[in-house]
Amino acid sequence: MNAILLLCVVGFVAAQQPQPCVTPQQWEANLFDYSEPNRFMVRGRLSYDATNHRERLLEEVEVGNDREYYDVIALFDLQTEFIYNYKAHNCSRQPLTRPWRDFGIRPDARSFGEAYIGTSALPGLGLLVTMWGTNHTTPSNDTVRTFGTWTYRACLPVSFISHSTQMGRTQSSFFDIVAGISDPNVFIPRPECLTAKEYAMRDTIFGTPAKKFTK
Numbered sequence: 169m170n171a172i173l174l175l176c177v178v179g180f181v182a183a184q185q186p187q188p189c190v191t192p193q194q195w196e197a198n199l200f201d202y203s204e205p206n207r208f209m210v211r212g213r214l215s216y217d218a219t220n221h222r223e224r225l226l227e228e229v230e231v232g233n234d235r236e237y238y239d240v241i242a243l244f245d246l247q248t249e250f251i252y253n254y255k256a257h258n259c260s261r262q263p264l265t266r267p268w269r270d271f272g273i274r275p276d277a278r279s280f281g282e283a284y285i286g287t288s289a290l291p292g293l294g295l296l297v298t299m300w301g302t303n304h305t306t307p308s309n310d311t312v313r314t315f316g317t318w319t320y321r322a323c324l325p326v327s328f329i330s331h332s333t334q335m336g337r338t339q340s341s342f343f344d345i346v347a348g349i350s351d352p353n354v355f356i357p358r359p360e361c362l363t364a365k366e367y368a369m370r371d372t373i374f375g376t377p378a379k380k381f382t383k
Contacts, residue, residue, distance in 0.1 A: 186281075188273035188300060189323035193218045197325075197345040199225065204337040207231070214342075215354045221245045221268050224354045241357050243374075244268045250357040259361035266335075267306050271325045271342075273318060277302040282320060296320040310334040322347075 194217050201210040212227030221244035229236045237254040242264055249264040277300040286294030301315040312335070316328040324345045331337040356374045359367050366373060 186279035186298075188275060188277055188279075189298065189318060189320075191218075191272035191318065191323045191325060192347050194349050195324070195345055195347050196350060198343040199227075200341045200343075202339050204339075206336075215349055215351075216271065217349065217355065218270060218272065222355050223269075239358065241355055241361075243355070250361040252358050252361060257360075259358060261361060267308075269330075271316075271328055271340075273300045273316070273323070274302045274304065274314075276304070280315075285317075285326070295326075297326055298323075306332075308334065 196213065196215045199210070199212055199214040202208075203210075208229060208231040210225075210227050210229050212225050215222075215224040217223070223240075223242040223244075225238075225240045225242075227238050227240060229238065239252040239254065241250045243249070244264060247264045249262050250259060251262070252259045280299035280301055282296060282298050284294035284296055288294050288296070296319070297317040298320050299315070299317050301313070303311060303313050305311050310332045312330055312332040314328065314330045317326040318324060319326060325340075325342050327342070328340045329337070356370050362370065
């Protein structure tokens, strides 16, 4: 009898534990990014595809008094990044070594409760968010500590902070989020970034999902 009661209590407590919501796999948003180790700020428009591990960022980078403007396509499954420099009018292709940034809530994340950004005193004056944090180890044996806030409804990311020994501390904030990808060709690099053969086969190589290509 006591064993049955104990199981009932444990089941009741487990049922009370908050469960992470599920962030949409594809969305677009205005982004503000700050990297503490490098002391640079990034503002731009992000297209985010968690299904195929792809990012497209039209960005303005500010380092001190210098500003640069880039069009960056990061294809994590292909481990390749294309960077178009608007000032120099050229494109570079380089290996992608940084880990994929998943802006969803990890299944093992710990809940830090809910709160209003603004106020709950009157309707329409605040945004209810849910807060989660976790630690995890990357394949390169780097321990990453994260803390983020997501909207209570729709589970859209609002802010995301991560800290690790290798990458330092970064903070991201998101605004004007739209679910889905507005342009299906957004992850196709510019002609300047590709060979003639690659550009002719761009829909096949960089479609959904992206496929490996020969250099």
